[in-house]
Amino acid sequence: MDMIVTQGLCKTFKSKGKDKGTGKDAGVEAVRDVDLRVREGEIYGFLGPNGAGKTTTMRMLTTLMAPTRGTATVVGHDLFRESRRIRQDIGYVSQKGGAYEYASGYENLVLQGRLYGLTRAEARDKADRIVLQFDMADYARRIVQTYSGGQRRHVDLGMGVMHDPKLLFLDEPTTGLDPHSRARFWDVIRTLRREGITIFLTTHYLDEADQLCDALCIMDHGRVVAAGSPEELKREVSGDVVEIGLDPANVAQAAGLLEGMGGVCSLETTENSVKLLVESGETVLPAALPRLVQAGIAVARVEMKRPTLDEVFQKVTGRALTEAEIEAAAGGGGAGSGAGSGGGGWT
Amino acid sequence: MKKAVVDTWVQYLHYMKIELRSPFWILASLFQPVCYLYLFAPLLKNVSDTGGASAAGSIGSINSFAPGLLVMIALFGTLFVGYGMIDYLRSGIIERLRVTTASRLSLLLGLVLRDVTTLLVQTAIVFVLSLPLGLVITAPAVLLTAALMVLVALTISPASYAIALIARSEDAMGPILNFFSQPLLLLSGMLLPLTLAPLWLRTLSDANPLKYVVDASRAIFRGDLADPAVWRSFALMAVLVVVSFAWSLRQMRKATE
Structure with a gap:
């Protein structure tokens, strides 16, 4: 079964001001006609510069935000009508994590399990297993406020899998981690995949996408500009x-x-x-x-x-990822900021 | 339904546990009522002793001052709870909770019930501290007052969360809360009965829901439980609770979009 299938998924935000030229409120197209297919058991990477529409797409797929149009199924459930069922089957770890600072990692895990309908005994049992599996025993009973960045990410990830989801969403999971913590985090993600969890992650690290992902797509200016396995994508370039x-x-x-x-x-x-x-x-x-x-x-x-994903990115978007990041920062992160969209000559 | 109750209860216990870990704040929150009871209430006694208007004849009595003080604690004890929400919003907690199978209502109720509990503890303490000052009150009156305080908290606490979800930063939150809290306080007759006020001020105060709560709690403290002001304020607050929850739930959905 495919874990995610979308067709023509769009998200248009109401813009604050009206279009100067036409006087119409055109809105900002943050995500345009996104077609995705994520197979069961994959680690799927969602790659692109900041402001490309990655997070918006993920927020739609995790039921936080309603799509403007298009169709989508997540774990076999209709995104427009069955958000409750989707929530039971997915885990979501946002960029910010979202652990309670003044509770311990263990307490955060148990509470998360309880909110997914686990009994107290079940939640404790699962939390114990996660503490062992993620190697958190040294700090699980301390309050989260005292944790290092890597330790926090382990708690966040643990909360994401407390209810044994079939599909796990990770938004920029390793941003801000040092190389050692990143490598350890990758190991944990691979372990989860071996247990049968499909993983969908956004990243703007090309090496992360290359080393970790079985399949990926590149997003730029709200559109998917390339999709395939890292090997396929690289072969297409040269x-x-x-x-x-x-x-x-x-x-x-x-x-x-x-x-x-x-x-x-x-x-x-x-x-x-x-x-x-x-x-x-x-x-x-x-x-x-x-x-x-x-x-x-x-x-x-x-x-x-072999060619690297940097070269792939450069070919499909017409610029290097680092340039795209600078552009996004300068342009205030506007996803559909008009000029230059689709400028890579990729259709 | 059963899940919603369990979700609410689990979160309520969690927030209470965190709250009880920092007893300093619980003690600090009692400082204001203690000050008002022992440093401000004696002043009022002298106001009435030196004559004053006949309508002010009762203000020297703790039975007139304590009800206003309770409403004031209810207002200031719950109006600022939204600051915690800003922190939760920023650290991604609200977003994470929204993706779980727990309902928005249970997320909100877990927090609001904690605020209600805190307020009930403060209310109990004010009752106890008022006894040495000569408070005379029956058990039904105590319970009725507590119920009224719960309704006030159930109105103001969700509203504070809604304001926080709109403001999204502590800097914006402060001025908004001041904008609401000062007129609500001054036009309620909490500190001095509005019978002392000129007509225009009294007319203006008719628009303040807390005025009816203060009137009702004064009636209850007089032992006049059948006073129409009592059931009227209960009815008004019940409506406001629903409005406040609806608003807050709506903001919670919008905030995570």
């Missing part, structure tokens, strides 16, 4: 670069052998290596190396470089 290091004497001969091989898009040589741009490194390399070896050419080293 192929892999394979570099084979050789004795300088053999470079010309090797280039002759490899030129025109299936899957090789282009080839260039350096003083002591041959560089190939290939569609997929894992199909070309096993064929290329025996050719060289049969011709008696010794291979000194082999390197393969």
Whole structure:
């Protein structure tokens, strides 16, 4: 079963002032015609600069905000009519977390479980298990106010899974965490996925999307501009670069052998290596190396470089993510701020 | 229905537990009533002793002052609870709670019932502290007064949360609360009976719901439980409770959108 399916999902906010040109109250289109499909068991990444409409989309999918139009089902329930059922089946961890500062992590967990209909015994039992699983025993009984950023995130995440949701929403889960805490948090998320929880997370860290997610989509100016697995997306942008290091004497001969091989898009040589741009490194390399070896050419080293999500982002949006962040900050975070939307030539 | 009751109860217990962890604030909240009882009430006795209007004949008595003081505690004890809501809003608690299967009403009721409880404790303390000052009151009158205080809290506390959800910051909240609290206080006759007021001021005070509460609680303290002012104020407050809850629930939905 698909965990999330949306078609043409839109959110238009009433704008405070009227459009200067037409005098009409056009509203701000924060999210436009978003089609999503999240499969069961995936870690799905929702990527984009601040103000792209990620959080708005997530707030619609978590029943906090009513969509303006479109259709959507979440865990098989209609988003427009069955928000109660959706709430029972999803967990949501917002950017701010939302733990009570003056209660302990453990108390926060138990209360959250109680609000989802667990009995006191069930809630305590589940909280005990989460404390063990998330390695929170050292601090679970202290009040949250004393926690570090990483510890807080563990409590927030624990609250999100107290009622064993089928689908867990995480809004910018690792923003502001140090690299060590981030890595630990990723481990916990992977553990949850192994337990069968589908995870939908927003992020503006490309490396996070790359390392953690099975599938992702890139959002910009309220639209989905690309979707697929990280590998697919990267392959669409450009192929892999394979570099084979050789004795300088053999470079010309090797280039002759490899030129025109299936899957090789282009080839260039350096003083002591041959560089190939290939569609997929894992199909070309096993064929290329025996050719060289049969011709008696010794291979000194082999390197393969895949394109990064940064390059993907740059291609589909026409600018680097860091630039988009600066633009969003300068433009007051307006998602549909008109000029330049869809400017990447991506349709 | 059963879930709503359990949700409300669970949250109420949670908020009470947190409240009881900082007993300093409970003690601090008693400071104001103690000051008024022992530092202000004696002044009124002298006002009546030095003659004054015949209508003021009873103001020297604690039985006239204590009802006004109780309404004042009810007003100021519950008007500022919204500050906590701003903190909850900012730290994402309201948003998190809204995504659980607990209803908005239970989220609000958990907080409001805590405020009601706090007020009842303060009310009880004022009764006890008034006894040495010569308060004479029957048990039914005490219960009826407490019920009236509960209605006041059930009106003002949700309204304070609604204002907080609109204001969204402590800086905006302060001036708004002052704007409401000062006229509500001065035009209710809490401190001095409005019988002393000129006609225009009395007419203006007719628009203040708390005036009817003060009138009713004075009647109750006189032992005149059948006074029409009593049932009228109960009816008025019952309507206001509903209005206040409806407003607050609406703001809670809007605030998390």
